Amino acid sequence: MSPRLAVKDISFFERPVLFARPFRFGAIVINGTPQAFVRVEIEVEGKGRATGASAEFLVAKWFDKRPHLSPEETIAELRRSLLIARELYLAHSDFETAFGLHAACIGAQIEACAREDIPPLAAAYGPAEIDKAILDALLRATGANFFDGMAANIAGVDARLSRDLADSDVAQFLAGRQRLERVAIRHTVGMDDRIEGEGGIADSNENAGARYFKLKLNGDPVHDADRLIRIGRELTTLPHDYSVTLDANEQYADLAVLGALVERLGRDAELRPIASKLLYIEQPMPRDITRQSPLGALARRDFIVDEADDSYDAFPIARALGYRGISSKSCKGIYKSVINATRAAKWSAAGEKCFITGEDLTCQAGLAVQQDLALGALIGVTHAERNGHHYVDGFGDTPATEAEAFLAGHPDLYTRDGGKVRLAIHDGDLLTGSLTTPGFATSAHPDWSAMSPLQQPTARIPLEKAV
Numbered sequence: 001m002s003p004r005l006a007v008k009d010i011s012f013f014e015r016p017v018l019f020a021r022p023f024r025f026g027a028i029v030i031n032g033t034p035q036a037f038v039r040v041e042i043e044v045e046g047k048g049r050a051t052g053a054s055a056e057f058l059v060a061k062w063f064d065k066r067p068h069l070s071p072e073e074t075i076a077e078l079r080r081s082l083l084i085a086r087e088l089y090l091a092h093s094d095f096e097t098a099f100g101l102h103a104a105c106i107g108a109q110i111e112a113c114a115r116e117d118i119p120p121l122a123a124a125y126g127p128a129e130i131d132k133a134i135l136d137a138l139l140r141a142t143g144a145n146f147f148d149g150m151a152a153n154i155a156g157v158d159a160r161l162s163r164d165l166a167d168s169d170v171a172q173f174l175a176g177r178q179r180l181e182r183v184a185i186r187h188t189v190g191m192d193d194r195i196e197g198e199g200g201i202a203d204s205n206e207n208a209g210a211r212y213f214k215l216k217l218n219g220d221p222v223h224d225a226d227r228l229i230r231i232g233r234e235l236t237t238l239p240h241d242y243s244v245t246l247d248a249n250e251q252y253a254d255l256a257v258l259g260a261l262v263e264r265l266g267r268d269a270e271l272r273p274i275a276s277k278l279l280y281i282e283q284p285m286p287r288d289i290t291r292q293s294p295l296g297a298l299a300r301r302d303f304i305v306d307e308a309d310d311s312y313d314a315f316p317i318a319r320a321l322g323y324r325g326i327s328s329k330s331c332k333g334i335y336k337s338v339i340n341a342t343r344a345a346k347w348s349a350a351g352e353k354c355f356i357t358g359e360d361l362t363c364q365a366g367l368a369v370q371q372d373l374a375l376g377a378l379i380g381v382t383h384a385e386r387n388g389h390h391y392v393d394g395f396g397d398t399p400a401t402e403a404e405a406f407l408a409g410h411p412d413l414y415t416r417d418g419g420k421v422r423l424a425i426h427d428g429d430l431l432t433g434s435l436t437t438p439g440f441a442t443s444a445h446p447d448w449s450a451m452s453p454l455q456q457p458t459a460r461i462p463l464e465k466a467v
Contacts, residue, residue: 002156004095005138008049009041010086010130012079012454014058017364020393024191025216025249028061028071035364036082036454037446040133044141045095052137053445054129054371056331057362062307063122065250065286076457077122083454084112085126097156098138099335102131106161120310121287121332128333132371135334136440145436146374147179155335161312162339165346173342177378179436182429183358184383186212186245188390195230202234209428212383213244214359215274217284219251221261225271232273243383244274247282247359250307255293258284262298280325282359283307295322306359315340319347319354327359328381330372341379358384365395365423366406367442370413374441377432386423386430394420402447409443410434 018032038054058078060071088105096104106127113123139149149155153174159165187201187210194200201207215231217224228246235242252258265275280302285293287308295303299322306327308314315326325344328337340356347354358381363369369388376384394417395403403421407414412431415424423430435441 002097002099002154003044003047003138003142004097005042005044005101005134005141006093006095007040007042007089007101007134010089010133011039012082012086013037013039013448013451014454015398015451017057017392017396019391021391022190022192023387023391025062025247027065027251029192030060033060034058034075034455035368036078036129037367037448037451038082038129038133039445039448040130040137042134042137042141044138047141050137050141051445052133052135052140052440053367053442054132054136054440055364055367055446056125056129057364057368059362062249062361063125064119065307066119074122077118078125079454079457080116080118081109081113081122081124081126082129083126083457084116084123085109085130088112089127089130098131098134099155099157101134102127102333102335103160121307124310124333124336125331128331131334132330132440136371136442140439143438145438146441147177147378147436150174150338150378151177157335157338159339161335162343163313164316165339165342169346170339170342173345174338177380179432180377180380180382181432182426183373183377183381183432184212184429185210185389185425186214186358186383186385188214188360188385188387189216189231190391191216191218195227195234200234201231202237208389208425210425211240211242211428213242214385215244215246217246217248217251217261219248219253219257221252221257221264224261225264225268228274229268229270232271235277236273242277243279244277245279245282245357245385246274247306248284250283250286252284254285254289255295255298259298262301265301280304280357282327282357290321291317293321298322299324302353304355304357309336309340312336312339315343324353325355325357327357328376328379329359329361330368330375331362334371334375337375337379345380357381360385360387364388364392365414365421366398366402366444366446369423370410370435370441373413373430373432374435377435389423389425394422399447399450402444402450405444406442409437
């Protein structure tokens, strides 16, 4: 029987994070972004009160890429998503399981955000962050670590939001979970990142010994192919084997343009260092076009959806279009990742190749990277894109005492280098042993006094209602 809880308080904070280098993906360049923090207090039946926490970047122009919106407006959407979710979660005063509370709020969250012209992917951000903090508090209240707690289904995850599954499918999947002791990093190569020479993709000081590489695309098949040829030449100089994934971040306009790149991957000898090592292509087309465009013959390459994953039925819809996988990101919802991993396992057991991947956009050192890493290690993600260690200088401007607390609590995950506490990468891998502490993968909480309250955005009125 999963324990029941009631949420007593939810608080939001934020802290600016400057990047060590520009990060260009899709049509935007990011030099820094705020990081949001969530603190919740819950009461667990028979266990008393406990506090939990979570964190995530407020990233511009990813959750909502519509061109008429400024980067600042899309960040404001995420703040509104958090605030709307807070009202909904606090309105449920009765005791409920952690997942039951999520299930009771997610539909109303999507509807309330839609009234403010906030799309589903951004709408899910608020519940995703609150759910992580609630789970952290629940695990602390019961003295359980994330992996044992989820294997016992402490959150009460069931199939009520996924009509294609049965409750027994979810319970069986979770009961069989065993923590991955190591998760390989997938080194991101942004559109503005250096390719050749010192500081380039094959420089071990730059790639931290990675065996997996995630290569960003810009949607122009000629430009992308030429750039991939250059990257392939560098990767062949590595002293070890490697694999790659490609991520277009919705930049390919349609199937015809995408087909031009896939065709070159199949015939161009200069692209063989990439094509022969390619695991999958991620979210090539805009999310709306994706839903209208069966891959057809292009499905001879494996494709996954990411930005098109904005609902609990997104994976079955994508599968019917020829996609084989879907991304897990804690900023899109930990419970949706569990449900999608259950689906991938069930479909694969029936003889179909289906999989779930780890894609990182918003995970900075500390709470965010630890909780996302633990989620992947639970559901079987053997390698995951990790941006935080690459684009941010360690813990950035986080107070030294806070960074030191995370280092002390997770000495296998962090190291002190060059006067900074940084992510510790062991032969291209991250270790997960210290994530077995009671709570959601963290023995430390941030210094709440060293950050500002969440900025208060104004509710946006849809254009059609502003006349």
